[in-house]
Amino acid sequence: MSTRSILLDNAFVAALADTGSASHACATSTYRTLIDGYTARTNRLFALSSTLAELPPEIRRSVLAPVETLWVSRQHRSAAQRVDAAVPAHSALTLVMLARERIRTVATVAYEDGSTDYDDFTLEVIIDEQSG
């Protein structure tokens, strides 16, 4: 049995935490599937410390209880500024952390056209429950 490490990116965690978000239902559904994998020990779930710091502690302790923290430091932020891709800052940081921690799978929320910030990279991208 091999375990897959999955990084929940900033957009995914935000959608999960924000019940008013248009992506909330989709993110919740995907997250349920990921938790099933977590319970079966086939998934390890991660999120960046910078992402988790933006959330109320009760969400960290409840909804995100299975999620492990990847600590972001100054060297990671500095490397994120040098990412050569047209992606938002938080996605650049996610890309740096994925590379540094050797994580190959990222869960995110797709844009309306179905694209994501990670399409140009050799990563497994989870955008809904079917693709997980």
Next chain:
Amino acid sequence: MVPRDPWFVVRLVGFAIFAIGYLWWFLVEGLIIDRISVAISVVIFIVIGHLGRPLRRWAQLVFDLLCYSVMWFAYEESRGWADSAGFPLQVEAPRNIDRFLFFGTDPNVWLQHHFYDRYTIHWYDKVASATYFTHFIFPVIALAVLWVTSHREWARFMKRFATLLFVACTMFVLLPTVPPWMAADKSYHYQILEPLARHTGRGFVALGLKGFVNTWQTALDWGNAIAAMPSLHASFALFVPAFFLPRIKPIWLKALVLAFPIIMAASLVYFGEHYVADALAGWIIVGSSFLFWGWRERRQLRNRAARATIALGAVVASEAAVA
């Protein structure tokens, strides 16, 4: 694209220099065996693995090293207490357990009668000797590699390892036990076994590693001879393979890995270092430690998943109520 970690190459070069240095030391001085030298070499290895890492990782490393040092300090101290605590010395009990398990035969005596040749060092003497001395290397390598590669796995390893040491040390104090070589030795007054040769280092000397055996002999003088139940040699020989077993895919390799603790136990009995009962006790503690921490980790995992599922359910319910 994503910038590479500039320190990655530095760490790789550092590990290469460490490996060359270690090999050179091994060939010239012998294997590193005393606790201080082992600790220094582990610290150097770990520091190399942490070069260029964030400050938080270094802080974590300092804390881990403190815990690790406390664990070994407690282990060394408690081995000493076993002598002075005053609990009755177990002389015949382990021998009687062995006789019960082997239908009246003493496995130490039987093995030496059938395989030990005073004048010739056979291939199996070398295998047994080499297996015995892996005790001083394998757990340390496993710990150091896990420390550098995965802190989570290191913590899983350490919880089980510290539990094993704690239980073993408690038993050393409560059940000071005379090992077979001492029980058979004429210079002690027990002589409850036929004479046994304590030829542990012979095979290693034949392999050209005399320096290491000398260091080991010195270490024996400092050690506590009656801290024999359970056998930590047998325990560690099962512990390390058992920890890595789930990652090994080929069945033949799993079987090979699991043969290692059996070879270790047979070697210990053949050398007169331990009874079979000592090895079995060690294996039982290892098994219990793995079962306990496995259960704890599964429960923790289920609890976290349940908290998340309940919270998600509550959100969905509140949304439905609003709608």
